[in-house]
Amino acid sequence: MARLILLNKPYGVLCQFTDEAGRATLKDYLPVPDVYAAGRLDTDSEGLLLLTDDGALQHRIADPRHKLPKTYLVQVEGEPDEAALAALRRGVDLGDFHTRPCEARVVAEPGWLWPRDPPVRFRKTVPTGWLEIVLREGRNRQVRRMTAKVGFPTLRLLRVAIGPWRLGELLPGQWREVPAADAAAGREQPAGLAAGAAPAGRRAPRAAGRAEASRRGRTR
Template sequence: MSTLYLLHKPYRMLSQFTDKQARATLADVITVPGVYAAGRLDYDSEGLLLLSDDGELIHRISHPRYKQPKTYWAQVEGEISDAALKALRQGVTLKDGPTQPAKARRIDPPTIAPRQPDIDPKRHPSTSWLELTISEGRNRQVRRMTAHVGFPTLRLIRAAIGPWRLDGLAPGEWRKETLHTPRPANAPPGRGVGQRVAQQKNQHARPTTKRRKP
């Protein structure tokens, strides 16, 4: 058995437990000892972050070889066009090479807590939302993809990683799931990463108390 923690990382929080600049870190919202994040989210991005004390599980979730699809909700500048969505679905060429085809569609604004601070409507009077699913993990990839097609991302929320979803978690909250231990590649077919055994009651983190330097 392995234990996995699903955390809703708030905006302007580092995906690590310490910081010399006194910025908000994971230690402000989750106090489970010995856990590490499977991958990361940028400081200015929000949403699902997976943590565990099982190194093999972390590797299987985060390593590009396993290609766990990641789904994002992006609030972009302007009304996203059909041409832009088509380009994202076909793949776009960034400075570090072409991206793989993505799943992209318009969505209504998701039911999620407002960001603090929220998008300034005076600076950005017209915005829209899209859902984008990718299987790569390049640096700031979603932001670069939407900017490439002419619609810069203003707010970015990761909604899912593989079978795990953000559903029901407010910023700073987490829940625990118990999984079957991942099986070696040469083992007979059976339950492995992503097969849920039991889901524990939601755990509510304390509000972030660490203050950022101005």
């Protein structure tokens, strides 16, 4: 049966298992062999990453033709107005492609959110706001390009859900495995599992030091 693992990818970690430059990778956090990421998450983005050993499941999750919704929490510079939200919802012309219609709304700053290391650099004279954006596609740095296009550059980006699978209470570097039958069927997680009740995996002991070294000097 298929295996499906939910990982909270920390900021500054490459979405791959090896790196010749010695930067932090998934291998530092996930000591599970023969699983591969179903989709990507930028190095400077955080949150939910799905990994599986099943090629068909990997394709179904990652291929935008299946229109699996991906939910992001986005901290932006400035306070988005209704005109910006309407533009995001309609779709934005980014030059090389036009984004599909999406869901976008203003939300309160998440009270459960962990501090980012390194912290986001703020400008004292410019307020910030939070958006929830739900896409059914996934181009390179798409969310960041979308918010910048409507006048509100992204400061911090977290993915909190992919289809029925949710980040729950996983902290950065923690992971859990979804029951194989649910993974294969793509069924909604039980409430307890979605809330982070299942035991989380421990990250590799060397991960914290390597991740810290790789992040040194970064601001966003």
